[in-house]
Amino acid sequence: MKIIDRYITRELLIPFTVVAVILATLFSSFSSARFLASAASESLGLAAMLKFILLKTAIALEVLMPIALYVAVVMGLGRLYRDQEISVLRSAGVSENRALFAVLIVAIPVGIASGVLSIFVRPWAYEESYMLNAQAEAELNIDRFQAGRFYGNEGKGRVVFVQAKDDSGKQMQNVFHYIHKSGSSEIILAKQAHQQELRPGERPQIHLGEGFIYKLMHSGAKDTVVQFEKLVYYTDSGNVLDYKRKAAPTSALMKSDQPRDIAEFQWRLSRPIATILLALIAVAFSRVPPRQEKGEKNYYAAAVVFAIYYILNGLAQTWVEQGTIGKMPGVWWLYVLMSLAAFALLAPGFRQKVFVRR
Structure with a gap:
């Protein structure tokens, strides 16, 4: 040049x-x-x-x-x-x-x-x-929760409590999750929880272990209790990462x-x-x-x-x-x-x- x-x-x-x-x-x-x-x-x-x-x-x-x-x-x-x-x-x-x-x-x-x-x-x-x-946007995003605190979303009728997290911050212990739905309420109690790494084509999800699901009906219908060893919970606020x-x-x-x-x-x-x-x-x-x-x-x-x-x-x-x-x-x-x-x-x-x- x-x-x-x-x-x-x-x-x-x-x-x-x-x-x-x-x-x-x-x-x-x-x-x-x-x-x-x-x-x-x-x-x-x-x-x-x-x-x-x-x-x-x-x-x-x-x-x-x-x-x-x-x-x-x-x-x-x-x-x-x-x-x-x-x-x-x-x-x-x-x-x-x-x-x-x-x-x-x-x-x-x-x-x-x-x-x-x-x-x-x-x-x-x-x-x-x-x-x-x-x-x-995932409602059960593990990164947003600190141990020993309640987190609520009044608009969606959701309350989350995590008793403890490990040193890495990736595992939660003793999780309480309450959500108010139309005609019913749902409570999830789990001893362990961790959030799955999100990949394209998947919805935000969290893996729960050793717990119970309580579904309380507001209309007088029979309440239900389900015990589980492993449960994959898909959040309803996150959209599928589709095309x-x-x-x-x-x-x-x-x-x-x-x-x-x-x-x-x-x-x-x-x-x-x-x-x-x-x-x-x-x-x-x-x-x-x-x-x-x-x-x-x-x-x-x-x-x-x-x-x-x-x-x-x-x-x-x-x-x-x-x-x-x-x-x-x-x-x-x-x-x-x-x-x-x-x-x-x-x-x-x-x-x-x-x-x-x-």
Whole structure:
């Protein structure tokens, strides 16, 4: 890589790194605040909570990275134009296309990274987060209970008491569980209990040992008592971790003919393309006339263009999900429009118009 290319690339990578870190930090902080305000935060330990936030951030990176690159190109190249460094390079016989080449040097690896995140990391992160959510929502979540305390849920008529837990915190002793149901009440007493590790396709469950189930009828019918040695209790608040398209492997989505699966599959494949096209479009808005201290108009225009892209991106995916648009053209019409816009904005005629007013 030549010195000029390295220099321009560095001017792009620095703001890209700064903006990406800021966006990821803001997103993580926002996710943390929302999570701490939810009831699920009471059910998970600190390690699980941090894992959940990291998973959410990893999912968001496929969107945050293209945004960071878009901003970096507008800011980084904008400084070079504003300080007349591009003009100096042109006068030295260096084509302005070198700046475009430097943008591609940065945009292509970032696009590939965004694609890897979308195609491989996204489904894994969603699957892990779904499992953490289901684990946290389980009414008999072993992590939420401390020994010697009563836990109640007035809305669901549930009361739980655990007399003791072992040193590892994975086993409970002398468990009392009461739940009020329509027309009856149920009491479960068990000497031992432990929560089964949750796997995809399973409902949250807890394994009880050596106990009794008392079913008390409110209508005057006969009460019942059942003694058990082993009992698998499935919580009624946790949903089965069945097929969820966001957590589905990309290979499975590719074979599906369901509109929602097609939309998810095309979203994942489109991330690298969107990243590179956004970077190319940003080049046009980085061209600030020389000696102009600020380029507010360019920045405003860049923000408006990105907002339009964001809206159209959501519409394209929604139309495919609803079957309004078929698998072809799918979401790809948007990227055809973006390609045409990029070529138009980067055309020599447009370049000349940028510097008409100084």
